[in-house]
Amino acid sequence: MDSLGGDNAEINTIVSGPIIIGAGPSGLAAAACLADVGIPSIVVEKSSCIASLWQNRTYNRLHLHLPKQFCELPLMGFPDDFPKYPSKHQFISYMESYASAYGIRPQFGTEVTAAEFDRAIGAWRVRTRGRGELMSRWLVVATGENAEPVMPEFPGLERFGGRVIHTCAYKSGVDFEGEKVLVVGCGNSGMEVSLDLCLHGARPHMVVRNTVHVLPREILGLPTFAVTMALLRWLPLRLVDQLLCAVAHLMLGDTDRLGLRRPKTGPMELKNLTGKTPVLDVGALGQIKSGNIKVKGAVKEISTGGAKFVDGTEEQFDSIILATGYRSNVPSWLKGECGLFTQDGMAKESFPEGWKGENGLYCIGFTRRGLLGASHDAVNIARDILLQWKQGKEMNYENKKS
Template identity: 30%
Template sequence: MTGEKRTQVVIVGGGQAGLAAGYHLRRLGVDFVILDAQAEPGGAWQHTWDSLHLFSPAAYSSLPGRLMPPQTGEEYPDAEHVVSYLRDYEKRYELPIQRPVQVKDVDREGERLRVETDSGTWHARAVISATGTWWRPFLPAIPGREKFGGKQVHTVAYQRPQDFQGRRVIVVGGGNSGAQIAADLALDGIDLTWVTQRPPRFLADTIDGRALFDAATARRRALDAGRDDAGGVASLGDIVAVAPVREARDRDLLRATPMFRRLTTGGVEWADGTSAETDAIIWCTGFRPALSHLAPLGLRGPRGHIPTIGTRAATEPRLHLLGYGDWTGPASATLIGVGRTAREAAREIAMLLR
């Protein structure tokens, strides 16, 4: 695609959120295009670490209209199975995806929004931003980080424990990625130190993604109804006890250490003056929403978020944000959770176009 083109809606991002939005727009008869920066289908799932599995069975990890088939021999599907499902999904519904297309900027142009890409310009009456967070890893401002002489990687660059054989490794982060990567390393015999800001909180072994989605939905309904905030998923704990995490925990391989205060050239140092040498640090410290393409609109509020009403930008009714987490819909960053908010966004856009 070169030059300039027009459509009713541009969806930026061809991962799970973009596909769910496309499904609902198609059902409503809206003309749209999905612009995906990735060369292949699958969104961020094609870049995760080797051992990653979902928190939920396949039937509870599905996009609208098409149940994810179970994976043979696995109760909780792995990332490769998810990629296959997403590839099949976009083919099944013949979603109009162009890739690889890098969206550079979205800005206003009269009654339309102008979407500048590395292969031309689109003019749309509405835009759905569905770029997620994987592409913007967060690294904390820890003193000495630039002086550390060992290897440093974020969650996005971790693949397998064999890459760290013979090394002393510190994993930083008390959420699901930190626990899963720490367990992955520990079960492979890697010399591991697991560092967390607070003592890790494991959810009950019986809780998986089904219960988490229900808790997130119940919290949103309570807040919308003006009732007290019961805490939702956060009230249950921080870490889903998937099988490898349970095994490492029960074998006493997941002992959490408090966060260090600074890095040195050869290791880390804690507030009490104790120190440890290490060869590598894996930062499982989360992500921020990938929204740089929306900067020309000038919509950012506190913490880098764009204030929204549902999925719609509060001060730009032609823009919807989908799949970034609870601030754009309960559990909207999950496969099962994004469908509901995608439906609501598509309906709002269809009304706007009319």
């Protein structure tokens, strides 16, 4: 049987159930939902652990930004004694318990280098580095929206004399005590890293290049996300956005005066259109107001000892932290026109669609709806594959009878 070529391609393994690529929350959710309906699957993961993004590429102070009920995976909730916003380590322990409960044992250290549908045999060929080639009728892409860090190319960055890291390598502000640090990016990660630096005795300067919505994490003791979801059941999206912005202005003040200009498009409409998530403030705004976190405009270029900004100012910095986000890596290994992904490796269709492609191809967690969206995808994928699984068994039974 022909393979996709390359090292170890002669080792071919036919998998009876789906191949799931990625052992993060999305991959585990898909495997659990399949196991729950009696369908075996194989999960391949290039790292050495489950939820590798959470375990290896997140900072220590990270907590879930949304309440736990909006972040649990299908079939199993968080432990009752977990707080409303579980910590990074609590979330990892939940993932480990989840995998154990459903007997999910990923093949770690298995990097997928290419995957392509072979029409001659009606199956997906998945070539891996070190474990040969896997073949299955179904392929579930669960590598997620955050597979690779985005590394921007600033003029002069290579000649900067201090350290430059992406937030995927940032752990704690204790490593930057006493330093003047330029944080590039003002999303949830940029805001929270700036806060963490401030609390550990560093002097963060946060680059805010574009407009940004900042919302309180809670409104009158209720999670803002929960309030928003409740309002959207009864009110038009734009009216909900107007209410959110009014409440944010009342509780947080005029953020434009702090250098955090609000977009003209409302927070939820903007998220639906672009996937850009509003910042939920966990304390950074207070530090900005007190002057402990400085807000800077766009960077023009990096110098040997600092940065020049588009407003003509120039400052010296000890370190630069890139809070510039992540991106999908699907285009680098998924071959052929599948009709499911964009050129950027995101789902073509918006939520709640976007989870099913052609020829047994599925994706989970690519519609910018977080863990809640991934859970929805996982349930749909398992239900859809179950129908085909049953049809296949019925066909085999009929063939045996004849």
